[in-house]
Amino acid sequence: MKCYLDNGATTKVDQEVVKAMLPYMEETYGNASSLHKFGQDAKATLEESRETIAKAIKAQPEEIIFTSGGTESDNLALKGIAFANKDKGRHIITTKIEHHAVTKTCKFLENDGFKVTYLDVDKEGFIDLDQLKKAITKETILVSVIHANNEVGTIQDIEKIGKICKDHNIYFHTDAVQSFTKTIIDVEKQNITLASLSAHKIHGPKGIGALYIKKGTKIKKIMDGGSQENKLRAGTENIPGIVGFAKAVEIANQENFKNMQMLRDYFIEKVEKEIPETNLNGSKKQRLCNNINITFKYIEGEALLIKLDDKGIAVSTGSACSSKELRPSHVLIAMGIPPSVAHGSIRFTLSKYTTKEELDYTINYLKEAVKELRDMSPLWRK
Amino acid sequence: MYTEKVMEHFKHPRHLKEMKDPDAVGTVGNPTCGDMMHVYIKVGKKDGKEIIEDISVQTFGCVAAISTSDVVCDLAKGKTMEDAKKISKEDIIKELGTLPHQKIHCSVLAQDGLNKAIEKYENKNK
Numbered sequence: 409m410k411c412y413l414d415n416g417a418t419t420k421v422d423q424e425v426v427k428a429m430l431p432y433m434e435e436t437y438g439n440a441s442s443l444h445k446f447g448q449d450a451k452a453t454l455e456e457s458r459e460t461i462a463k464a465i466k467a468q469p470e471e472i473i474f475t476s477g478g479t480e481s482d483n484l485a486l487k488g489i490a491f492a493n494k495d496k497g498r499h500i501i502t503t504k505i506e507h508h509a510v511t512k513t514c515k516f517l518e519n520d521g522f523k524v525t526y527l528d529v530d531k532e533g534f535i536d537l538d539q540l541k542k543a544i545t546k547e548t549i550l551v552s553v554i555h556a557n558n559e560v561g562t563i564q565d566i567e568k569i570g571k572i573c574k575d576h577n578i579y580f581h582t583d584a585v586q587s588f589t590k591t592i593i594d595v596e597k598q599n600i601t602l603a604s605l606s607a608h609k610i611h612g613p614k615g616i617g618a619l620y621i622k623k624g625t626k627i628k629k630i631m632d633g634g635s636q637e638n639k640l641r642a643g644t645e646n647i648p649g650i651v652g653f654a655k656a657v658e659i660a661n662q663e664n665f666k667n668m669q670m671l672r673d674y675f676i677e678k679v680e681k682e683i684p685e686t687n688l689n690g691s692k693k694q695r696l697c698n699n700i701n702i703t704f705k706y707i708e709g710e711a712l713l714i715k716l717d718d719k720g721i722a723v724s725t726g727s728a729c730s731s732k733e734l735r736p737s738h739v740l741i742a743m744g745i746p747p748s749v750a751h752g753s754i755r756f757t758l759s760k761y762t763t764k765e766e767l768d769y770t771i772n773y774l775k776e777a778v779k780e781l782r783d784m785s786p787l788w789r790k
Numbered sequence: 791m792y793t794e795k796v797m798e799h800f801k802h803p804r805h806l807k808e809m810k811d812p813d814a815v816g817t818v819g820n821p822t823c824g825d826m827m828h829v830y831i832k833v834g835k836k837d838g839k840e841i842i843e844d845i846s847v848q849t850f851g852c853v854a855a856i857s858t859s860d861v862v863c864d865l866a867k868g869k870t871m872e873d874a875k876k877i878s879k880e881d882i883i884k885e886l887g888t889l890p891h892q893k894i895h896c897s898v899l900a901q902d903g904l905n906k907a908i909e910k911y912e913n914k915n916k
Contacts, residue, residue, distance in 0.1 A: 708824055710852040711800070714792075718801065727824060727852070736824070748821030784806040784856065786828040786848035787821060 410720040411766040415609070415698060416558055416586065416757035417724055421652070422611040428655040429613065432648040440645045441636065450647050457654035464657050465584075465593040465603060467620050473637045474650055477617035478585035481604035482509035484619050484641065485581045488627040489550045489602070490517050493579075497547035503527045503535050504742035505562075506554050507583055509604075511738070514552075523547070531744050532691040533562030541572055550579045555603075556587035559726055559739040559755060560690030561699025563591060570599030579625065585609055585617075589660035590697055601625055607649065611759070612656030616649030664760035669697040671758055675767045676700055682771065683778055689740060689753060698758040701726070706788040707781040708751050715777035721770050726753040793887035796857045803856060805863030809846045814914065816906030818899045825851035827859060829903035831866075833911055839870045847900055854889055854897035861885045862900035871908055877901050 412420070432453065438446025440454045455469065462469040475481045490500065502514055504526045514524045525543045527535045535553060544551075551573050556563045566582055573580035581602040584593055588605045595603065602625070606617040621627055621640070633642025672695075676688055679702060689701040704712060709725030716723055726737030727750070736750035745753075756770070782788040792800070809830035819826040827849045834843030845866050847859040861882050866874045879898045883889055889898070 706850065708851050708855070711856060714797075714800065714853050746822070747824070751821070751824045784803065784848060785850040786817075786826055787850050 409766065409769050411762075411770050412722050413756040413758065413762065413766075413770065414722045414724050415759040415762075416755060418608045418614065419611045419759050420761060421608075421613055422656060422659060424659055425612055425652045425655045429648040429652040432651050436647070440647060441634065450645075454645055454647060454650060457650045460654040461605070461618055461657055462620075464589065464660075465595050465605075465620060466597070467595050468623065470638065471595075471620055471623055473619045473621055473640050474645060474653075475617045475619055475641055476615055476646075477608070478507070478583065478604050478606035479509040481585075481606070481617050481619040482507065482583055483513050484627075484630055485602040485604060485621075486510065486513045486517065486550070486552060487630045488640070489579055489581070489625075490520075490522055491630075492626045492628040493549040494522075497545075497549045498522045499525070499545055499547035500550045500552065501525045501527065501540065501543050501548060502552045503529060503554065505529050505533055505557050505559075505739045506552070507558055507585070510552055510554065510583055527553075529562075529742050532694075533557055533560050533739070533743050534691070534694075535564060535569075537565075537568055537572065540569065544572075544576050544578065548576070548578050550581060552581040552583070554586075555582045555584040555593070556591065556696045556699075557690070557739060558586045559737055560701045560743070561586070561696035562690045563587065563694045563696060565694075566600065567598045573601070574599040586696060586699075589657060590665055595620060595622065602627075607653035607656055610656045610660055613649050613652040616646050616653045618653070661760075665697045668758045668760065668762065671762055671764060671767060672697060672700055674764065675756065675758075675771070676702070678767075678771055679774065683775055687749070689743065689745065698762075700756040700758070701753060702756075703745070703749050703753045704778050705749060705752055706785045707778060709754055711781055712752070712754055712774075712777055715781070716770070716773060719769075719773045719777075721773060724755045724757075726755065727751045791890055792853055792857075795886045796853065796889065799857035799860040799886070800853045803860040805846045805860050805867075806849060806856065807846050808848055809844065812907075814907045814911035816903040816908070816910060818903040818906060819851070821850060825849075825855045825897055825899055827851070827855070827899055827903045829859075829862075829900060829907045831904070831907045831911065833871070836868075836870075841868060841870050842866045842874050843868075845904070847903065849900075851899075852893070852897055854893040855899065857886060858882050858889075858898045859900040862904055866904055871912070875905060875908060877904065
């Protein structure tokens with residue numbers, strides 16, 4: 409059996425998406441900037457796709473800028489706002505649990521003379537709204553908070569965050585790569601100025617994403633070249649990718665999410681019941697429908713990952729031993745989880761294709777693998 | 791990422807277990823870093839010299855930490871104390887083909903554990 413439970417990393421492209429994309433490689437392959445029919449046909453599709461994505465977050469089509477994915481969107485949002493608004497101030501507020509695309513961009517901006525405040529989170533991964541309010545100064549130009557955390561699935565109250573930013577007249581960016589389509593994003597109601605989106609987390613193709621930028625926002629491009637995407641993102645538009653992205657958004661279905669949530673809770677309950685000394689990381693209630701993050705105490709995550717992989721089960725881990733930097737997940741550490749425990753964390757992320765049989769199969773081998781590794785561990789006392 | 795030999799030792803380790811009544815235990819690493827080992831030895835005699843008669847390791851750690859622990863036991867078992875002390879990181883890695891670069895520093899701890907166990911044994915029996 410093969411169980412792909414790493415849908416937080418990337419997803420299988422839906423057949424319908426593949427089918428939608430193919431004609432834009434073989435037939436309507438024109439450059440959307442060209443004046444001839446080939447180009448204009450591509451341009452028409454580009455605008456239709458833009459509309460589909462805009463609608464999904466209650467935005468206007470002209471507020472959607474296509475990019476190469478979540479990382480580029482985060483870079484454009486943060487650097488673009490920082491560079492365009494540095495006369496107003498040089499202070500940015502973000503959190504300790506952002507994706508590296510935000511964290512490392514903030515580090516870059518710090519080296520460039522900006523001041524960045526990294527908000528703490530509680531043990532479930534939530535920021536403290538009072539701390540956010542207190543962190544705001546006259547110099548603050550942007551607040552960037554991840555919508556649903558990629559590792560532990562905690563969903564922040566972005567409506568309240570958006571309101572605080574609006575009251576202080578500060579731009580609000582959210583990395584919504586994991587949450588997009590899985591939970592409601594309403595840029596008007598939630599007072600979002602910028603939102604990063606990606607296709608490959610929602611059964612779309614890799615290499616395509618978008619940044620929502622509210623009309624009237626002062627932002628600078630970060631790449632020089634042609635005038636595509638409202639002069640904000642140079643480079644020939646990736647029409648097949650954009651079409652696939654729009655199709656993925658179009659077919660995203662609430663029923664699937666309910667089903668994933670049911671499977672998620674089934675899995676958590678069963679693991680908690682059948683494997684001793686485990687811990688669910690993150691929030692039980694405000695949690696992404698497809699995210700499960702569990703610590704198996706006294707063992708190390710990479711070893712468990714490889715054991716599961718041997719049985720065809722694909723997962724990921726927050727253990728340091730799996731990262732090139734050899735540091736445990738900054739998200740788990742920020743949540744106050746001791747490094748020794750963070751090493752034993754495993755993330756299982758479901759998709760609409762995940763079945764109960766796959767989860768039962770996984771739990772079965774999980775039990776076996778955890779026991780084997782604990783039997784080898786000097787920390788485990790039977 | 792890992793060689794077949796690494797995977798073989800990881801999947802079917804022969805020495806990853808606790809030992810009852812060891813003559814000495816060497817402890818290395820700590821759980822905060824993600825690697826911790828207890829190396830157990832039993833000392834015997836052969837041709838008038840003390841040898842590692844039996845050895846086992848308990849390891850909390852990644853694939854590399856577990857397989858290098860197992861290899862150290864293979865290399866040390868039956869060796870005289872003097873020869874066992876000479877086992878190097880390079881010997882272990884050679885036995886496994888190779889290890890990912892970032893793993894060499896942190897996960898090849900077992901030979902330190904072995905040296906500690908030997909040292910403890912020798913101090914105890916001075």
